[in-house]
Amino acid sequence: MAEMGEVRLSFRQLLFALLLLLASLQTVMSAALTLRCYCWPDCPIHAVNNTCIAEANAKCYSAMVRTSYGEDIMTYGCLSGDEGQSTMQCKGDIVYHLTPKTIACCDNGTHCNRDLKPIYKYFATTTPATGPENYNGFSDHMLQVVIVVTVTFCLICIIITGTCLYFRFKRQQKRHLEEAEREQFIPAGESLKELIEQSQSSGSGSGLPLLVQRTIAKQINLVKSIGKGRYGEVWMGKWRGEKVAVKIFFTTEEASWFRETELYQTVLLRHENILGFIAADIKGTGSWTQLFLITDMHEHGSLHDYLKEHTINAHSMLVLAHSAANGLAHLHTEIYGTRGKPAIAHRDIKSKNILVKKNGTCCIADLGLAVRSISETNEVDIAPNTRQGTKRYMAPEVLDETIQKNHFDAFKQADMYSFGLVLWEIARRCVSGGIVEEYQIPYQDLIPSDPSFEDVRKLVCVDRQRPAIPNRWTSDEYLRTMAKIMQECWNHHPAARLTSLRVKKTLYKMEESMELSIKDLI
Missing domain, CATH: 1.10.510.10 (Transferase(Phosphotransferase) domain 1)
Structure with missing residues (x-):
């Protein structure tokens, strides 16, 4: 129990770790979802490696101007954060210019504008502009999103699993403590005969105290099956080396178990020619249940x-x-x-x-x-x-x-x-x-x-x-x-x-x- 307690986190520690993870997750998500645009040839002062960071609600653009000599000049960068202005700029290619111009906008990933190919919609030529080598910005962005989602899911699973294990250990600890408390009601070396005689001398005449019965039932070792019937099965068991009979009822026979237990608790029922009752208990959880009735063992049988x-x-x-x-x-x-x-x-x-x-x-x-x-x-x-x-x-x-x-x-x-x-x-x-x-x-x-x-x-x-x-x-x-x-x-x-x-x-x-x-x- 002490070793289990040393490796177990307290509830406050788990909660603190959860808050740290969520804060880290928020930082990672913010960093992953910030729009970065490719800029060329003119980049802002804060740009690094031809990468500029777009403002909120802004987009990346790729623009092309054809000179009178037939040369296409490409420019890349970030638009303004003003949503209305950004929308107007992105539709600039539908307006007639003295010099042929076209523009394309995007916001679907890092460097998404690098692979944009603006075309002339109102002029004869539709030759794509030449520019830097295309870059798969969409795939890069999606990869980041997948990584963030996967890491988030794993962290949540770890937190949930840790929390469940914590509460499970708490329940086990509580159960062990309860069992230890019960066991102290039966001092070492005490025999069944002595326990029953003490109970009889107390004047109850109706069997052992329920707490003692539950303790005995939990300490029984089932040795072998000695009979079966319509109500269940009878086993030979041992408690502190003493042989006992354990009648295990089917769950469908709960009424019979309850009735027999109730009658054995009747005042002054104990008699040399009535089967000696020792204890009764229900063991198991959920769908698995055993109804125990523990009595004296008579090896001659019926x-x-x-x-x-x-x-x-x-x-x-x-x-x-x-x-x-x-x-x-x-x-x-x-x-x-x-x-x-x-x-x-x-x-x-x-x-x-x-x-x-x-x-x-x-x-x-x-x-x-x-x-x-x-x-x-x-x-x-x-x-x-x-x-x-x-x-x-x-x-x-x-x-x-x-x-x-x-x-x-x-x-x-x-x-x-x-x-x-x-x-x-x-x-x-x-x-x-x-x-x-x-x-x-x-x-x-x-x-x-x-x-x-x-x-x-x-x-x-x-x-x-x-x-x-x-x-x-x-x-x-x-x-x-x-x-x-x-x-x-x-x-x-x-x-x-x-x-x-x-x-x-x-x-x-x-x-x-x-x-x-x-x-x-x-």
């Missing part, structure tokens, strides 16, 4: 990817299911108080939006479609974006458009239908008696991989089909209970479905019972 690659035992099944239900219950629950948390419905529950943590538990992700309950006015805050949930996981009332959008509980009930399908995906990968099913997404054998809205509506609402329950589940206590829970979750009637809190408690009891059994065996 529950969908995890189940495709792994089979699980009954204990792992219960841990995955209970932790996911715990996160959903936290979303659905309103926390009362002066700085309370509103109830939130996800609206896009599916295995791809649930991540698996290193310890084998789950956390809920992707809040871009979530809605909030405004308990004071009994209204529902619905996101104003065009995105819809995943058709395969949509509840019957969403598919046939009978959902009561002015009642918040209707959205929670739709979440529970989708959660029932996720429980089915988890249970299929649980090994019992040495048997396990291949991983499948819901209704994989019944509708296309990219079904239409009508395909799913007919299957779920008209035919009222649900995923098949394998026979082996009936002989396993835990799978049998899981089957009962999921069937109550995907009930066709919304009011008959289990709540997230009820599912959470049931799964917790099952998990606790299994852990006690394991301890007894040990």
